Amino acid sequence: MLVQALTRGDLTFDYVTTLSTPSGTAPAPFTVFAPTNDAFVSLLGELGASSLGDIDEPTLKATLDLHAVAGANVLAAGLSDDMMVGTLGGDITADVTGGARLTDSNGRVSSIIVTDVQAANGVIHVIDKVVLPKLPENLVSKAYNTPNLSILYDAVQAAGLVDALSGEDPLTVLAPTNEAFAAFLADNNFGSLGDIPTDVLAQVLLNHVIDGSVMSTDLTTAGAGYASTMATGAGGNDMSIYFDTSSGVTFNGISTVSAADVEATNGVVHIVDKVIGLPTVVDHALANSSFGSLVAALGAADGDLVNVLSGAGPFTVLAPDNDAFTAFLDGAALADVPTDALSNILLNHVLDGVTMSTDLVAGVAGYTTTSATGPGMSNLSLYYNTSDGVRFNGVSSVARADVVASNGIIHAVDAVIGIPTVVTFAAADPNFSTLVTALTTLTPDTDFVSVLSRTEGMNGDGINPNFTVFAPTNAAFDALASIPEESVLTQVLLHHVIGDNNVRSGNLNVDGDTVAASLQGDNITVTLPGTGDNIADITDGAGNADIGIVDVDVQAGNGVIHVVNKVLLPSN
Structure with missing residues (x-):
C-alpha cells in the first residue's frame, strides 16, 4: 500500500524518481520510515476512509513527506531520545528508551518494528503506524x-x-x-x-x-x-x-x-x-458543604468513624444533610449528644456492601441491616419502602441517590434516622397498620406506644434489653371474626409481647420448644422447625397451634419483632 500511495497519479511530487536518486547525488541519501500494509489499513479506519483514493492529494502528499529524510542515512544506532528528525514534511520526534518509536505532531506514536534495511542510496526503517501531519486536535x-x-x-x-x-x-x-x-x-x-x-x-x-x-x-x-x-x-x-x-x-x-x-x-x-x-465516601462528604454537619458528627463520635468509612468497605451510607441534623438536634448542640450514642446513630445510616437505588426499588419494600447495634449487640434492622420515593423507617427519604465512591455508595437523605423502637417499625411498615390501630385508637386506656417505646439499652451496649414482639400482619387481623372490645383486645395485645428479653431466632431451642411468659401472663410456646412455609410454629395461651412465624429478627433498639400470620389469643 505504500507503493500504491507513492505512485498515485494525481500526486504533485514524483516520489519514485526522487527516491531513486543515486547515492552521492543530491538529495540522496535518504532515510525512509516505511509503514506496513496493516498500518495503512489502520490509517483508513482512523480517517474514516474506505481506500487511499478517499484521501485528498494535499493530505496524502503531506503525509508521505513526513516519512522521508533527505541527505542522511540515519541508522537505528543514530536515533536517541527526544531527537528531532527533520523530514521532507517537517519535524517528528524519535525516542529509543523502551523501544524505538516516532511521535508526530498529533501525539500519535509509531513503533519502529524493523530497522536498518540498507539500500544503495539510503536506509529503510519499517513502522507500524502511518505518521500524520498536523490534524485538527483531538x-x-x-x-x-x-x-x-x-x-x-x-x-x-x-x-x-x-x-x-x-x-x-x-x-x-x-x-x-x-x-x-x-x-x-x-x-x-x-x-x-x-x-x-x-x-x-x-x-x-x-x-x-x-x-x-x-x-x-x-x-x-x-x-x-x-x-x-x-x-x-x-x-x-x-x-x-x-x-x-x-x-x-x-x-x-x-x-x-x-x-x-x-x-x-x-x-x-x-x-x-x-x-x-x-474519592471515598468520606471524601464525597467532605467535598459537599451540604454534608458539613455529617462530617462534624463523624469526627465527634466514638469509634473513629472517619477512618472506618475511609476503609476498604464497601459501604452504603445514608447521608443526612445539614437541615436534617438541625431538625434532629432541635436546638441542642452536637456536643450535647453522648459520643457513644452519636456513634450508634451514625452507624444506623451505614449498610454493609453496595446497595444502589435500583436494588431498593426492585425490592419495593422490606428490611435490611445496618451497622448499628441493639440489645445483645445484634445489628439493627432498617425498613425501606419505595412506594413513594425511597423512604427509611418511615421518617427519612432519599433526596439524591447513587453517589458512587471508590469504597461505597452515598444516598443523601432528608432526616436523621434515629435508633428505632419496636413501635418505629410497626408504624413504618404498612403491613402492621391494623396492629398500630389496635395499639392506639382501639385501646385508649392503655398507653401501649409509651410502654413499647421504652429506650433502656438503646446505645447498643447490650444492657437491659427489652421486648420480644410477635407482630400480627393486617391479614392476621382480617382473619378474626371481629376485633374484640377494648378490655379483651388489651389482653390479646399483651399476649403478643415478652418483656425484658430480646429473643432472636438464634436464641430458640433447635428442634424443640421454647416457652416464655407474655406480658398478659400466659405462656407462648415456639416450636422449631416450623411446618409448611412457617419458619417456626407458635402455640398460644388458648392452645391454638396453627400460628406461624413468617419473618424473624426485625431488630429494634429496644427489642425484636417476629412477624406472625395469625393473632395470638390468651387462655381466657
Missing part, C-alpha cells in the same frame, strides 16, 4: 501540544488510554497541569509516573473524564451537583464527581478549573490545578 493531541499538560500526555500513554480518548464520541476531560501531577506524585510518595501501577493510573485518569461535552456554562447553570466519570467505583458503577460553581468551578472540593472550554474535535478540555484522586 483530546490527546491537545494535551500533546500543550506544554503544561505534557505529564498528562505521558500518563495517558502509560495507562494505555490514547485510543479511548481519541474516539469520535465527545468527552469532557479535566486536565491536570504538570504542577498538579508533580504535587500528586509527591503527596503519594511516587518518584515518577512509572511507580504508579498501570491499573491505578488508568482509573485516576478516567476519574477526570466525563461522557459528553460539558461546557463551563453547563456547570454554572446547574450551580452544583454530581456527574459520572469513566472511572469504576464501588460495585462496578461509574464513579461520581461533585462540582461546585459558587467560587470558580471546583471538582470534589479539591481541584479548580484554571482554563475552561478548550475545545477539541472530540470534546472539551477544562484545565485544572489538582489531580482528582479516587
Whole structure:
C-alpha cells in the first residue's frame, strides 16, 4: 500500500524518481520510515476512509513527506531520545528508551518494528503506524501540544488510554497541569509516573473524564451537583464527581478549573490545578458543604468513624444533610449528644456492601441491616419502602441517590434516622397498620406506644434489653371474626409481647420448644422447625397451634419483632 500511495497519479511530487536518486547525488541519501500494509489499513479506519483514493492529494502528499529524510542515512544506532528528525514534511520526534518509536505532531506514536534495511542510496526503517501531519486536535493531541499538560500526555500513554480518548464520541476531560501531577506524585510518595501501577493510573485518569461535552456554562447553570466519570467505583458503577460553581468551578472540593472550554474535535478540555484522586465516601462528604454537619458528627463520635468509612468497605451510607441534623438536634448542640450514642446513630445510616437505588426499588419494600447495634449487640434492622420515593423507617427519604465512591455508595437523605423502637417499625411498615390501630385508637386506656417505646439499652451496649414482639400482619387481623372490645383486645395485645428479653431466632431451642411468659401472663410456646412455609410454629395461651412465624429478627433498639400470620389469643 505504500507503493500504491507513492505512485498515485494525481500526486504533485514524483516520489519514485526522487527516491531513486543515486547515492552521492543530491538529495540522496535518504532515510525512509516505511509503514506496513496493516498500518495503512489502520490509517483508513482512523480517517474514516474506505481506500487511499478517499484521501485528498494535499493530505496524502503531506503525509508521505513526513516519512522521508533527505541527505542522511540515519541508522537505528543514530536515533536517541527526544531527537528531532527533520523530514521532507517537517519535524517528528524519535525516542529509543523502551523501544524505538516516532511521535508526530498529533501525539500519535509509531513503533519502529524493523530497522536498518540498507539500500544503495539510503536506509529503510519499517513502522507500524502511518505518521500524520498536523490534524485538527483531538483530546490527546491537545494535551500533546500543550506544554503544561505534557505529564498528562505521558500518563495517558502509560495507562494505555490514547485510543479511548481519541474516539469520535465527545468527552469532557479535566486536565491536570504538570504542577498538579508533580504535587500528586509527591503527596503519594511516587518518584515518577512509572511507580504508579498501570491499573491505578488508568482509573485516576478516567476519574477526570466525563461522557459528553460539558461546557463551563453547563456547570454554572446547574450551580452544583454530581456527574459520572469513566472511572469504576464501588460495585462496578461509574464513579461520581461533585462540582461546585459558587467560587470558580471546583471538582470534589479539591481541584479548580484554571482554563475552561478548550475545545477539541472530540470534546472539551477544562484545565485544572489538582489531580482528582479516587474519592471515598468520606471524601464525597467532605467535598459537599451540604454534608458539613455529617462530617462534624463523624469526627465527634466514638469509634473513629472517619477512618472506618475511609476503609476498604464497601459501604452504603445514608447521608443526612445539614437541615436534617438541625431538625434532629432541635436546638441542642452536637456536643450535647453522648459520643457513644452519636456513634450508634451514625452507624444506623451505614449498610454493609453496595446497595444502589435500583436494588431498593426492585425490592419495593422490606428490611435490611445496618451497622448499628441493639440489645445483645445484634445489628439493627432498617425498613425501606419505595412506594413513594425511597423512604427509611418511615421518617427519612432519599433526596439524591447513587453517589458512587471508590469504597461505597452515598444516598443523601432528608432526616436523621434515629435508633428505632419496636413501635418505629410497626408504624413504618404498612403491613402492621391494623396492629398500630389496635395499639392506639382501639385501646385508649392503655398507653401501649409509651410502654413499647421504652429506650433502656438503646446505645447498643447490650444492657437491659427489652421486648420480644410477635407482630400480627393486617391479614392476621382480617382473619378474626371481629376485633374484640377494648378490655379483651388489651389482653390479646399483651399476649403478643415478652418483656425484658430480646429473643432472636438464634436464641430458640433447635428442634424443640421454647416457652416464655407474655406480658398478659400466659405462656407462648415456639416450636422449631416450623411446618409448611412457617419458619417456626407458635402455640398460644388458648392452645391454638396453627400460628406461624413468617419473618424473624426485625431488630429494634429496644427489642425484636417476629412477624406472625395469625393473632395470638390468651387462655381466657
